[in-house]
Amino acid sequence: MKKIFEKMEEFEHEQIVVNYDKETGLKAIIGIHDTTLGPALGGTRLWNYKTEKEAFIDVMRLSKGMTYKAAAAGLNLGGGKTVIIGDVEKIKSEELWRAFGRFVQSLNGRYITAEDVNTTVEDMAYVAEETDYVTGLPGTSGDPSPVTAFGVWKAIKATADEVYGSPDLNGKTVAIQGVGHVGYHLAKYINEEGGNLIITDIKQGNIDKVVKDFGAKVVDPDEIFGVDCDIFAPSALGAVINDDTIEQLQCDIVCGPANNILSEARHGEKLDEMGILYGPDYVANAGGLINVYDELQGYNRDRAISRASKIYDNMKKVIEISKRDNIPTYKAADIMAEERIKKIAQVRRNYIPR
Numbered sequence: 001m002k003k004i005f006e007k008m009e010e011f012e013h014e015q016i017v018v019n020y021d022k023e024t025g026l027k028a029i030i031g032i033h034d035t036t037l038g039p040a041l042g043g044t045r046l047w048n049y050k051t052e053k054e055a056f057i058d059v060m061r062l063s064k065g066m067t068y069k070a071a072a073a074g075l076n077l078g079g080g081k082t083v084i085i086g087d088v089e090k091i092k093s094e095e096l097w098r099a100f101g102r103f104v105q106s107l108n109g110r111y112i113t114a115e116d117v118n119t120t121v122e123d124m125a126y127v128a129e130e131t132d133y134v135t136g137l138p139g140t141s142g143d144p145s146p147v148t149a150f151g152v153w154k155a156i157k158a159t160a161d162e163v164y165g166s167p168d169l170n171g172k173t174v175a176i177q178g179v180g181h182v183g184y185h186l187a188k189y190i191n192e193e194g195g196n197l198i199i200t201d202i203k204q205g206n207i208d209k210v211v212k213d214f215g216a217k218v219v220d221p222d223e224i225f226g227v228d229c230d231i232f233a234p235s236a237l238g239a240v241i242n243d244d245t246i247e248q249l250q251c252d253i254v255c256g257p258a259n260n261i262l263s264e265a266r267h268g269e270k271l272d273e274m275g276i277l278y279g280p281d282y283v284a285n286a287g288g289l290i291n292v293y294d295e296l297q298g299y300n301r302d303r304a305i306s307r308a309s310k311i312y313d314n315m316k317k318v319i320e321i322s323k324r325d326n327i328p329t330y331k332a333a334d335i336m337a338e339e340r341i342k343k344i345a346q347v348r349r350n351y352i353p354r
Helices: 002-011 052-072 094-106 121-127 145-164 181-192 204-214 221-226 265-273 287-296 301-309 311-325 329-347
Strands: 015-021 026-034 044-047 078-085 173-177 196-200 231-234
Touching: 002 052, 015 052, 015 094, 026 052, 026 094, 044 052, 044 121, 052 078, 052 287, 052 329, 078 094, 094 121, 145 181, 145 231, 145 287, 145 301, 145 311, 173 181, 173 221, 181 196, 181 204, 196 204, 196 221, 265 329, 287 301, 301 311, 311 329
Parallel strands: 044 078, 173 196, 173 231
Antiparallel strands: 015 026, 026 078
């Protein structure tokens, strides 16, 4: 137990809740990182973790990331996450999700859940049978991918304005790694603006659709890092900027919707040394979170898009802090998020009875 508290201190967590249901086999860990700005929101990830330690570390890492994403996006939300330990092919059931929903309900609104890796809106519908604190449900805001892509497009335009003196992407070459749901919509925005596309994906069907619709050039997955382009947009797995790939880059900007693009913090330092502008991922890809946040207020798509458009301004502010403090942008993004949390904490220092 001492080691868990040491990790909570390291990650600055408020609460870790361990949930077990014998009848369904549910083993869920809910991480609540920081609720200064509002209730902790974050999706539920189902993964067959090799060890419990690995699951605990993942939920802490992911929930802290949600705090920073929400703060940087200007949302009144804290950061949370759930990981459920198990084989996705074996443990999913109505009763498991409903048992999980009751655990979420027991937190009385401190944590709001949603879909994530290996979970679906249909799974969340079962969760909603037992709790009010779930979002991203069928028949509400729908697929967040277009809003996520819209926000990333705005972020890319902000980085382009810094590097090229104009946010216009007409004639610019953008290399997209991964053209699934979000990557496809990002390609659509870039194509409509007159940008050139170089793409890769591990699924041929995704490639065929983007080539047919937008006339993109295709390269093999291991070639995408070294293509001659203006902007590299990772849109699939995380940790793609690493020791093996960073020296291959032939771009001016790295900015895309993938989470945890940098394998380690030192790779953010290296990009800065190389003169490549990095648009921090959790600032760029906040559109999906903005979309579900709007759902909590009674979903209005125009309002969600309007909020997502502010990602442009948020990215510009990150760049300003980077120049102000002479630090890489990945550090500047953290400072922007931390400054907002600190300011709101001061506003909320006085007690208001309820």
